[in-house]
Amino acid sequence: MTREVWDTLYAEANLLHRNVSDLAAFLPFPKAEFQDDTPVKPDPLCNNMLMDTSISETPYPDFRDACFAAAPFGWWRDTYRDTPIGDRLHAHFGTFEILGRDTPLKADGMRAFLIYQRAGYHYPMHHHPAEEIYLVLAGEASFEREGHASQTLGPGATAFHPEGVPHALTTDQSAILAYVLWRGDLHTKPVFTYPEQLS
Numbered sequence: 609m610t611r612e613v614w615d616t617l618y619a620e621a622n623l624l625h626r627n628v629s630d631l632a633a634f635l636p637f638p639k640a641e642f643q644d645d646t647p648v649k650p651d652p653l654c655n656n657m658l659m660d661t662s663i664s665e666t667p668y669p670d671f672r673d674a675c676f677a678a679a680p681f682g683w684w685r686d687t688y689r690d691t692p693i694g695d696r697l698h699a700h701f702g703t704f705e706i707l708g709r710d711t712p713l714k715a716d717g718m719r720a721f722l723i724y725q726r727a728g729y730h731y732p733m734h735h736h737p738a739e740e741i742y743l744v745l746a747g748e749a750s751f752e753r754e755g756h757a758s759q760t761l762g763p764g765a766t767a768f769h770p771e772g773v774p775h776a777l778t779t780d781q782s783a784i785l786a787y788v789l790w791r792g793d794l795h796t797k798p799v800f801t802y803p804e805q806l807s
């Protein structure tokens with residue numbers, strides 16, 4: 609049962625990658641090997657995501673449905689749990705890995721994540737050595753990248769974050785659902801850029 613869910617998600621991610629030129633230009637889509645050794649790590653935010661009507665419209669319904677089918681079996685990350693704003697952040701922002709390392713779909717050279725952020729939250733400036741591309745699947749958010757004007761992006765838009773460049777994500781009336789790819793340094797976690805400003 610779970611195997612089928614992940615196989616479907618792999619097939620849908622592959623199709624999406626073929627159809628969205630910015631993703632295809634970022635990296636070739638990797639082969640994956642199914643390994644059922646990743647524990648499920650649930651998060652209450654998963655249910656919020658599944659019921660959130662502000663992200664119900666998407667140009668990619670098959671991919672979204674495949675992500676939502678896998679979400680209850682995902683390993684939801686706790687990247688910032690031990691920081692001063694960790695509990696509040698993770699009550700609003702959640703992510704699980706689709707393809708790469710902490711997922712049954714093991715692949716080399718790329719990590720892919722589903723990202724969900726509830727309405728009305730500011731995810732502060734953070735950075736990581738991996739290069740990153742966001743594809744907005746549904747909803748919208750303001751994307752900030754240090755040194756650039758912020759941009760509000762909706763479904764179908766992509767945003768690129770170069771190696772080590774601080775970026776932030778702010779939602780207003782709507783939540784955002786996004787697909788995120790990493791290349792380069794795949795193992796160094798994101799950190800807040802200005803930890804002294806967190807409150």
Ligand code: FE
Pocket residue numbers: 736740769775798
């Ligand atoms: Fe990032």
